[in-house]
Amino acid sequence: MKAAKFKYIRPSSLDEAINLLSDFGEEARILAGGQSLLPTLNMRLSQPKVLIDINRLDELQGISHEGKHIRIGALTRHVDIAESDLITENIPLISEAIEYVAHVAVRNRGTFGGSVALADPAAEMPACTLALQGTLVVEGPNGRRQIRADDFFHDLYETARAPEEILVEVQLPIRRSGESFAFMELSRRKGDYAMAGLACKATFQDNRFLSVRLVYFGTELKPTLGENVMSQLEGREWSETLAEKVIASLEDDLDPVDNLQGSAAMKLHLQKVLTKRTLAEVVQRLGNV
Amino acid sequence: MKSKGAITPLDRQHSYVGRNLSRDKAKRAVNGRGRYTDDITLPRTVHAAFVRSPYAHAMITDIDVDIAKAEEGVVLVMTGAELKELCTGPWVGTLSVFPTMKTAPQYPMAVDRACWQGEPVVMVVANSRAAAEDAAELVSITYKELPVVAHKETALEKNSNLVHPDLKDNLAYEKVIDTGDVGEAFAGADHVVEATFDFGRHTAVSLEPRAILASFEKDTEELTIYTSSQTPHMFQAIIARTLGLPEHKCRVVAPFVGGSFGLKIHSFGDEFAATAASLKLGRPVKFIADRLESFLTDIHARENTVTGKMAVSSQGKIEALEIDILSGVGAYSQYPRTSVFEANQILNITGGPYKHQNYKARMRVAYMNKVPTSQYRAVGHPIGNSVGEALVDLAAEKIGMDPVEIRRRNIMEDNSYPRTTASGIEVADMSHQKCLETLVERMKYDDLVQERNSLRAEGIFRGIGIAAFIKGTAPGPAGYYGAGGAPIASQDAATVKIEPSGNIICAVGVTDQGQGVDTVMQQITAGAVGVLPEMVRVIEGDTDATPYGGGTYASRATAIGGEATYQAALALRAELLRLAGALLQREPETLDIIDGNVVDLGTENIRMPLAEIGRIGHFQVAELPNDIQPQLSHTKRFRLNDALYIFTNGIHGAYVEVDCDTGFITLLKQWVVEDCGRVINPILADEQVRGGSVQGIGGALYEHCIYDDQAQLLNGSLIDYLVPMASEMPDIDVAHVQTHTGVSELGSKGVGESGTGASPAVVMNAVNDAISPFEAKVTVQPMTPDVLLKALNRI
Ligand SMILES: Cc1cc2nc3c(=O)[nH]c(=O)nc-3n(C[C@H](O)[C@H](O)[C@H](O)COP(=O)(O)OP(=O)(O)OC[C@H]3O[C@@H](n4cnc5c(N)ncnc54)[C@H](O)[C@@H]3O)c2cc1C
Secondary structure (H helix, E strand, C coil), rough: CCCCCCCEECCCHHHHHHHHHHHHHEEEEECCCCHHHHHHCCCCCCCCEEEEEEECHHCCCCCCEEEEEEEEEEEEHHHHHHHCCCHHHHHHHHHHHHHHHCCHHHHCCEEHHHHHHCCCCCCCCHHHHCCCEEEHHHHHHHEEEEEEHHHEEECEEECCCCCCEEEEEEEEEEECCCEEEEEEEEHHHHHHCCCEEEEEEEEECEEEEEEEEEEEECCCCCCCCCCHHHHHHHEEEEEEHHHHHHHCCCHHHHHCHHHEEECHHHHHHHHHHHHHHHHHHHHHHHCCC | CCCCCCCHHHHHCCCCCCCCCCCCHHHHHHCCCEHHHHHHCCCCCCEEEEEEEECCCEEEEEEECCCHHHHEEEEEEHHHHHHHCCCCEEEECCCCCCCCCCCCCCCCCCCCCEEECCCCCEEEEEEHHHHHHHCCCCCCEEECCCCCCCHHHHHHHCCCCCCCCCHHCCEEEEEEEEEECCCHHCCCCCEEEEEEEEECCEECCCCCCCCCCCCCCEECEEEEECCCCCCHHHHHHHHHEEEEEEEHHHEEEECCCCCCCCHHHHHHHHHHHHHHHHHCCCCCCCEEECHHHHHHHHCCEECEEEEEEEEEEECCCECCCCCEEEEEEECCCCCCCCCCCHHHHHHHHHCCCECEEEEEEEEEECCCCCECCCCCCCCHHHHHHHHHHHHHHHHHHHHCHHHHHHHHHEEEEEEECCCCCCCCEEEECCCCHHHHHHHHHHHHHHHHHHHHHHHHHCCCCEEEEEEEEEECCCCCCCCCCCCCCCCCCCCEEEEEECCCCEEEEEECCCCCCCCCCHHHHHHHHHHHHHHHHHHHECCCCCCCCCCCCCCCCCHHHHHHHHHHHHHHHHHHHHHHHHHHHHHHHHCCEEEEEECCCEEECCCCCCCHHHHHHHHHHHHHHHCCCCCCCCCEEEEEEEECCCCECCCCCCCEEEEEEECCCCCCEEEEEEEEEEEEEEECCCHHHHHHHHHHHHHHHHHHHHCCCCCCCCCEEEECCCCCCCCCCHHHHCEEEEEEEECCCCCEEEEEEECCCCHHHHHHHHHHHHHHHCCHHHCCCCEECCCCCCHHHHHHCCC
């Protein structure tokens, strides 16, 4: 199918882009890598009147080390994340997870910012951003503001970003000693969106969980914290029995939806399996930190 | 008929048959220079888009096209009723070989009732596809929804909704065969095993979608069609009949074709509508199905439920087999090949490798408000083999016998042909025993069993699968199409001619879709005439340039078209030797042709290049005696006689691992040993088997057209409809046993479907072996994690 007619504008500064967004309001859509947006246009699932191409905005580029966090410009392509030493060394969860994002051709164009802004419930980067307690920086007509990842993901494709705001960058905290990460997902084929997935960050003291963050994706309407499981793990020493015990309470954290990949029951089951495996992995990795 | 073992020109040292020649076209395709239908641009081309029924069943009560017509760039808007007026009559998708079969007549676009979601209702033709789609959105159609038949399980019940009230019920066709005494065999059996198998609907997903560019010249009343087709002559016949055109003024060209798998041997309404638009406008009209349209409107296949039962003795002798097939097809029987063929093949081939004499099978085919189903690679075989081979494994399990051993005891012996299967089909020149032993050797079966057992103790669940098969290839004239009445040639033809340069042109009725049919014909021609392969150019896919033929389907290209080519090439060779004899004043019998030169037989001393004969034969005929009239061009045809098919056989092995907590299956390795008779090009034959196996794996694990209760397709994109991808595919080891068929001199049988036909069976058997420690069984395809976890009682 061919997209319906639209007006195409390519601003050359962030200010110009924001002005365009406020001028056109709901009629406009930001075009980043286009890997999610263009298929929906071609299928005529959405028919925006205006596309604002942000690909030439320098303000949105680059990966840099800034104090206690790594700044990832919204336009950073998936491929550049995968190849960044800065990320491998400082936010290993991201470099582990990025391998699961789509296929080479899609990774060459798709952007980190596009992925987080879109907030697909089965996407890896939003889940990792939440697991890492990152900060999202958006800019709109009223200026710049920072949004904690915990406050960003509202519902299916709904985020705290206002329509006239652009996601400029994401700040992710640099790993600290005592932290361990693990990432697992199940997809039918390499590169597919997750059927079920889990991003985990844990800190330990004297072999006990000091804190754990478990972010589930692929089964809920948005990346979701496993708060019940997390609270039961805190302060405890790892054992398989503990894992068995806590995963029962995953039912209080998750409310999967049936979809083409399978039933809600299957999804809950898979997340339980992943929880056990991920916790075992994160503990084992701690020994190697 | 040839006497077996005789040396033919193809077996000679200088023959190019049996060698790995690379495909010329492959390089072109890889460089992005292939020319597909959509790459062809003619002056004044306009583009068609379709408004399709959003409902699976609805009356069309009103159509308003005024706004659409007025849109900029729009040149034509046509409704189904208007198109009907341009047709000579409806299509009726029945064949006389299925005597009691019934179907509703259909037109290329819905006339006043839409019977499946995606059925074309209005065509819009405009200066660009985008403009046509814009205008299509402005067509306003009022529908009145009708009750939908969405499930085959209830379609045949007395009070079911009806797809076509005129037909009185939804039963398309029912057939029973009953050989021997099944009742007694089951009553007296040591053991009986039984299971019900369910197969999801899937579709071909060719990389290049359906495509047509139709160009009608009003002044000469000549129609030229470029289309992504496997069967140009069939297309010519049907387009001429449907639109009332003289056949000889319709030229059909199939340029590069990007995959087809049976999809492109049918007639699709939108393609006929686009052609009708060209007739009306006198302009070229292009229609390229997009991916969503492909999922909605390409033929589907495989939706069947089969209950099967096998009787076995304690010594492992299969005593009887009984199956009951419920086949769920679409709203119409697909014209011109029908939609009952699939179930009929299941009935023909289930249990086909084995010697049992008692067989009962019933097939019932039910219409539903879904897109029509029809022939897709290895028609029916993936289902029949899955059922038959799963039952054999169940029987083996019941009596505690190894799956290889039970097959060894029951397969037909290699020295027992010709013979008839329990289903009544005649088979010959088969090699089940040789294939089985070769497979066991290549798999290192005993080591594999040991490895599986020791890993099981560690909680790693691996499984080994075995699946033997027979495959009907190269259908004959007594069968479905010739005798059945469809305008499809079951014989095929080749013209082989020498040019003044001494080079050879070979024009064939069979066609290439990327599998290398042209390379195979090039090798046969080179081998038979005695020239270098680069001296041969093959022409296919053009009704103006090739002799009349059936095209490529049902693994027939090499078996039928190859023999025609061989005979035409031999005829040319004989003439060339006669001409050389006259020119050299020698007996033709003392001469030979090697690598493009006439040589002395035996010593191979070069006497004259073929270029010399080409020059004299075309330009300097005076140098030849007056009583010699050079022909230089030879056309031969080849037909089968009474045979329904040339049946082939083979066997698959698989090794898989199942993660019993997640239900995920990892394919570790697959082996195929098959017998396609003479192999012309080993690498092409291997890749047919590999690609075909992968396609079978697709059906076994991933592919599924998912419909809801209103018969709405829920997964019309490649994000949601999963095709097999390279990362998940196993290494596939391929070997060929070459038992030449006695029906031709070439000796080749079909190879294109031997992978697909049994791959789902072997994967399912391997999975069931892997999960056997849990006493679980999977009988549903695709075997998704959901299916596995349910079978394992984990959810
Ligand atoms: C075949 C295929 C497989 C895929 N598999 C995966 C996968 O496994 N995992 C995964 O995570 N993704 C997957 N994707 C999606 C891919 O990662 C996308 O690139 C990504 O989700 C969106 O990024 P983009 O730059 O392409 O955004 P676009 O498509 O350009 O935009 C997506 C949406 O985000 C908005 N947007 C983009 N940038 C900004 C910004 N800076 N500020 C505000 N709004 C913005 C756009 O307006 C639009 O609504 C897949 C895509 C394809 C085609």
